[in-house]
Amino acid sequence: MNQPMNYKGVIPAITTPFHEDLSVDFDFLKNHIRWMLGHGCTGITALGSLGESATLSFQEKVEILKACVEAAGDAPVVAGIAALSTREAVQLAQAAEEVGCRGLMVLPPYVYSSDWAEMKHHMSSVIEATSLSCMLYNNPIAYRTDFLPEQMLELAEKHENLHAVKESSADVRRVSSIRALLKDRLTLLVGVDDLLVEGVSAGATGWIAGLVNAFPEESVRLYNLSMAGKWDEARALYEWFLPLLRLDTVVKFVQYIKFVQEEVGMGSARVRPPRLELNPEEAAYARGLLKTALENRPSLLVES
Template sequence: MTINWSGVIPAITTSFNQDYSIDFAFFGEHCRWLADAGCLGLVPCGSLGESATLSTEEKIALIETALHAVGERVPIIPGIASLSTAEAVWLAQAAESAGCHGLMVLPPYVYSTDWREMKAHVEVVMRATNLPILLYNNPPAYKTDFLPEQIAELAQEHTNLVAIKESSSDVRRVTAIRALLGERLEILVGVDDEIVEGIQAGAAGWIAGLVNAFPRESIALFQLAKQVRAGQGDHAQLDALYSWFLPLLRMDTVPKFVQLIKLAQQMVGMGNARVRAPRLELHGAELENAHEIIRYALEHRPGLDIA
């Protein structure tokens, strides 16, 4: 299955039962709900999927669940991250054997150092598979920053590197990568609250977070942004939808983004707020503030009529 990167691809959350085991039945239902809404692929086992709290066996079981649920309809592109390079290689090969369509490769969870070592890590993983690779650059979270010239170096040396999830929160990275590589790599926005700016700068797609609770609105926002960039869209309609959505999208950019997005899912009736330790569910003023933002958004939810 060929991956179409030019759309909305959720970094899907991992749902837990009351005993914090994985709720595989709901996870499959959630996969189908997102695919039904028009998402072009799914990324399980990413940061939003609480990958750092999952065992390798749980990751493979989640990947297999996603493949069984929607793998014939949309591509499954799991996150590949671990404490060690050897484990990342094992997971990449296991995902390929399971039938995944691509891989999102992250730097190591904990160890962050210089370009030579980070390049060596991702290169070993890329060489271990024949699948197309989406490189995940998220310096705020992983303290590793793949600079545009370093991304260009990797792209020139590895033909299976086909896309970059850019989460540096600097929209100028989109134009910098384009200046070096042209159309060689697909660039996907990985920070929810700069999706419109990223599309205007030339990004092709969106690895999205709030889509887990608001898929129709996410897809509508993406489509409007693409239309406006092409000179065919309604600027006022885009501005109105983005203004409504931004308080929610900003929830994707803070340390407790997992708790906030899962709370939003619970409030729209598509999931629960449970998270695995060391994360804890929101409480007190923090919880009330989040409730207020989500409640307001739901009370003023826009009607959608996007061509």
């Protein structure tokens, strides 16, 4: 059994870059990973919702994980595991272990959402498929499946290699509820960008972040200030960052984050259908937010 992974710190949910023909741009993917790790991120999460996983073929997912492992070096790579069927999710989990990933972020099945017995069977099948450290991904807004704290406890008691939960219900009370029931059994990670400070204050110690794809320095600084309990400094940076962080919580969050990446010179706005790039009004809105942010960008102090 592999040792628990260190899920603390800022772990980007990395976007998937595409060439003009919408094939995966592996060279940029590797450079992007090195850039974020070089600014203090502690690992990489690939093939999540932000990574447009549902538009990727199985082979593309495996090749992306290989590229991430190569680029990340000693930093851990966590593979997002989501599929239409339990069988495919298990196969992807096993492939992730084979290519050198250090952890799995396990999602409920795409499309189908049912009762706890079926969800428990699906999650357990994936967690049992490898020896890798696993993180449960709870996102009832996107996936219509809400893993309650009591259900997380059931999974934690059954599986020694379940070590963390990415909590994306957007309700800070859920962080407190998980913490109260499971104590330190699972590491808690904030899964929505505009809940970081509140989540850390409630007991979260990690952040699967989105806007970090364009602003890693500010993301890491905000996390570190929050973890250090430097609330006045954190609040000032948070208030500056929030208009951009809120782009992570809307339907077109992938398009918005990729657009911001392109605007700051670190990526392309290209997305795969059914997603389409932002329309002129949406682009103007995002550009306005970004212009205000860049004009008032804080000077970050080197931490002692």
